[in-house]
Amino acid sequence: MYRYDKYDQAMVDARVEDFRDQTRRRIAGQMTDDQFKPLRLKNGLYLQLHAYMLRVAIPYGTLNSTQMRKLAHIARTYDRGYGHFTTRQNIQYNWIKLEQAPDILAELATVEMHAIQTSGESIRNVSADHYAGATADEVIDPRPWAEMLRQMTTFMPEFSYLPRKFKIAVIAAEEDRAAMRWHDFGLRIVKNDAGEIGFEVYPGGGMGRTPFIAYKARDFLPQHQIFSYLQAVLRVWNRHARRDNIHKQRMKILVHELGEEEFTRQVEEAFQHILKLGSDFPQAEYDRIAAYFAPPPFETRLSDEIDRSDPDFAVWVDQNVAAHKAPGYAIANISLKPIKGIGGDITAEQMEVVADLAERYSFDELRAAHTQNLVLPHVRKQDLYAVWQALVEAGLADANLDLVTDIIACPGLDYCSLANARSIPVAQKIAERFADEARQKDIGELKIKISGCINACGHHHAGHIGILGVDRKGTENYQLLLGGSGDENTTQAKITGPGFDEDGIVDAVERAVEHYRGIREPGERFLDTYRRVGMDGFKEAIYG
Amino acid sequence: MKIITGNDLKTGAVIWWTGQDWSIHVEDAADVGDHGEQILAVEDAALRVNGGYVIDAERTAEGVRPAHIKDRIRALGPTVRPDLTLKPADPNAGNWVI
Numbered sequence: 001m002y003r004y005d006k007y008d009q010a011m012v013d014a015r016v017e018d019f020r021d022q023t024r025r026r027i028a029g030q031m032t033d034d035q036f037k038p039l040r041l042k043n044g045l046y047l048q049l050h051a052y053m054l055r056v057a058i059p060y061g062t063l064n065s066t067q068m069r070k071l072a073h074i075a076r077t078y079d080r081g082y083g084h085f086t087t088r089q090n091i092q093y094n095w096i097k098l099e100q101a102p103d104i105l106a107e108l109a110t111v112e113m114h115a116i117q118t119s120g121e122s123i124r125n126v127s128a129d130h131y132a133g134a135t136a137d138e139v140i141d142p143r144p145w146a147e148m149l150r151q152m153t154t155f156m157p158e159f160s161y162l163p164r165k166f167k168i169a170v171i172a173a174e175e176d177r178a179a180m181r182w183h184d185f186g187l188r189i190v191k192n193d194a195g196e197i198g199f200e201v202y203p204g205g206g207m208g209r210t211p212f213i214a215y216k217a218r219d220f221l222p223q224h225q226i227f228s229y230l231q232a233v234l235r236v237w238n239r240h241a242r243r244d245n246i247h248k249q250r251m252k253i254l255v256h257e258l259g260e261e262e263f264t265r266q267v268e269e270a271f272q273h274i275l276k277l278g279s280d281f282p283q284a285e286y287d288r289i290a291a292y293f294a295p296p297p298f299e300t301r302l303s304d305e306i307d308r309s310d311p312d313f314a315v316w317v318d319q320n321v322a323a324h325k326a327p328g329y330a331i332a333n334i335s336l337k338p339i340k341g342i343g344g345d346i347t348a349e350q351m352e353v354v355a356d357l358a359e360r361y362s363f364d365e366l367r368a369a370h371t372q373n374l375v376l377p378h379v380r381k382q383d384l385y386a387v388w389q390a391l392v393e394a395g396l397a398d399a400n401l402d403l404v405t406d407i408i409a410c411p412g413l414d415y416c417s418l419a420n421a422r423s424i425p426v427a428q429k430i431a432e433r434f435a436d437e438a439r440q441k442d443i444g445e446l447k448i449k450i451s452g453c454i455n456a457c458g459h460h461h462a463g464h465i466g467i468l469g470v471d472r473k474g475t476e477n478y479q480l481l482l483g484g485s486g487d488e489n490t491t492q493a494k495i496t497g498p499g500f501d502e503d504g505i506v507d508a509v510e511r512a513v514e515h516y517r518g519i520r521e522p523g524e525r526f527l528d529t530y531r532r533v534g535m536d537g538f539k540e541a542i543y544g
Numbered sequence: 545m546k547i548i549t550g551n552d553l554k555t556g557a558v559i560w561w562t563g564q565d566w567s568i569h570v571e572d573a574a575d576v577g578d579h580g581e582q583i584l585a586v587e588d589a590a591l592r593v594n595g596g597y598v599i600d601a602e603r604t605a606e607g608v609r610p611a612h613i614k615d616r617i618r619a620l621g622p623t624v625r626p627d628l629t630l631k632p633a634d635p636n637a638g639n640w641v642i
């Protein structure tokens with residue numbers, strides 16, 4: 001994985017000291033909150049319901065055991081012993097004290113981590129396929145490009161005061177595991193007929209109040225022109241953006257208002273100009289960065305055999321283990337969705353267990369997935385049993401990946417000051433309702449995603465079943481949506497009808513699921529059935 | 545009644561205006577009548593509270609209860625982590641929150 005050079009380290013260290021000074025001045029009253037807020041947000045520090053909240057970036061979801069142990073140390077020393085993995089490959093701490101925030105950032109800097117650009121009107125943490133470098137279906141490892149984009153966009157003045165936030169995702173496989181088209185700028189790395197590497201470019205996506213799926217602006221952009229192209233996109237957005245209206249500032253709104261064709265035309269025009277300035281990375285720089293992501297020294301001649309004699313282990317293998325590109329290896333997914341737990345939450349002790357497993361069994365590598373789960377990307381199949389046993393011990397062996405209980409949920413009204421309703425209790429009640437393993441298996445792949453307000457942090461627009469918390473005359477109410485997806489066939493979920501209270505929404509989800517089970521054709525997932533039959537039958541089943 | 549709440553500037557803890565000072569216990573909250581904004585202006589300058597605001601509340605036999613669920617959750621803590629609320633050992637702590 002990428003390691004900081006002395007410039008990276010110097011910049012991050014300097015930023016910590018800046019923030020230490022800013023915090024000191026705020027506490028001493030030399031700055032008002034209005035002056036300080038944008039500064040703390042530039043360092044990922046929010047004020048939430050019960051305390052300050054710190055969002056730490058995990059660039060493209062990759063981290064090593066040293067970093068994970070540091071995250072555990074921070075949870076234990078400065079927070080209340082746990083952290084929360086988010087849908088954008090970040091981790092959040094919920095109980096941070098302002099006076100300690102500079103120390104936390106200093107600790108993070110010692111392991112090449114920071115919280116820069118995890119908030120505010122900036123280019124956010126670049127996300128990527130969490131199977132990058134491990135899956136057989138990728139053209140190349142997308143992370144070198146994700147890292148180059150990260151470097152190009154961090155601290156770049158032109159990108160520091162954008163009209164609004166800007167989110168980039170990079171994938172390199174046919175299968176989209178990163179909700180790429182729900183980003184402001186989605187990239188898929190492809191190879192053309194001549195064998196050259198380039199990008200399919202998808203601008204204009206985003207969730208929130210006005211969701212849009214990114215459109216394809218380019219079938220093939222030669223890879224070394226990406227920075228020019230990105231600058232062109234940002235320049236067009238910067239030029240026209242509605243800085244006067246917070247609900248219209250995201251780039252997706254501009255794309256929608258100008259129209260895809262006109263937006264592309266203006267971008268291409270700007271691109272031709274910027275390309276001549278020669279600001280793209282030369283091949284040598286790409287090679288230098290890519291070398292950090294060289295595949296680990298996989299052993300050869302390993303057996304592909306897995307001893308499945310322990311039935312519980314076999315269930316976990318079938319559900320949570322994915323194919324690896326190297327013979328004898330596997331990708332092991334760690335579910336952070338125990339039935340009675342809180343999705344995405346992980347204790348300091350569990351973080352340490354996972355760090356140990358990564359160090360011992362996965363070439364010291366870990367991934368955070370946008371699904372709020374973790375991944376050990378390179379495990380020898382012969383080690384899977386030992387890994388699983390350690391996960392069982394730590395309460396991390398739920399065999400529910402992509403099943404109905406693997407629910408994405410934002411923090412909602414239990415933690416978030418913008419929330420209308422709680423998300424976590426709804427996720428817990430649904431998980432308990434569907435806890436039976438056989439039933440979960442029978443239902444098959446089903447992605448439920450829950451947001452506590454219209455900001456859509458819980459990806460409800462992309463849920464096969466989406467749930468949106470709203471405020472109905474001061475009480476929590478939940479709207480039900482069906483048919484969304486964040487995969488390679490991205491679709492936006494549609495609202496079924498009137499909302500429900502907390503118990504009502506759980507019943508409504510169950511009615512939708514049972515309707516699917518009643519009418520599905522062989523091999524159909526919930527989403528397939530929904531797409532085949534449409535909303536009407538489901539609506540009737542839900543509302544009677 | 546009207547009460548004032550906000551977060552402690554240094555620690556971020558939820559705090560309530562008692563009439564003289566700030567407390568982490570909603571029970572201590574004082575009715576500020578129409579003087580909320582005035583008090584906030586002074587307290588803001590005194591650097592104790594961050595993001596203070598005035599809310600509606602009710603005084604019941606059990607104590608002061610904010611009108612909105614959001615502030616009731618703030619008063620106690622996350623409903624999904626009873627162990628981390630202000631009254632972790634009290635099984636009845638959350639009965640009034642939701």
Ligand code: HEM
Nearest residue numbers: 086087088182206207208209250409410411416455456457
């Ligand atoms: C608790 C503190 C949080 C706050 C204050 C917050 C705030 C926001 C806001 C204001 C938006 C809408 C922005 C816009 O539409 O322009 C947003 C969107 C989003 N947030 Fe959060 N969020 C929080 C936590 C989270 C968490 C925990 C996750 C992951 C589980 C997350 C992931 C996202 C995502 C994926 C979006 C949608 C991005 C898009 O519109 O394209 N956020 N958030």
Ligand code: SF4
Nearest residue numbers: 410416419452453457
């Ligand atoms: S969706 Fe709304 S409630 Fe949920 S974390 Fe985002 S801003 Fe908060």
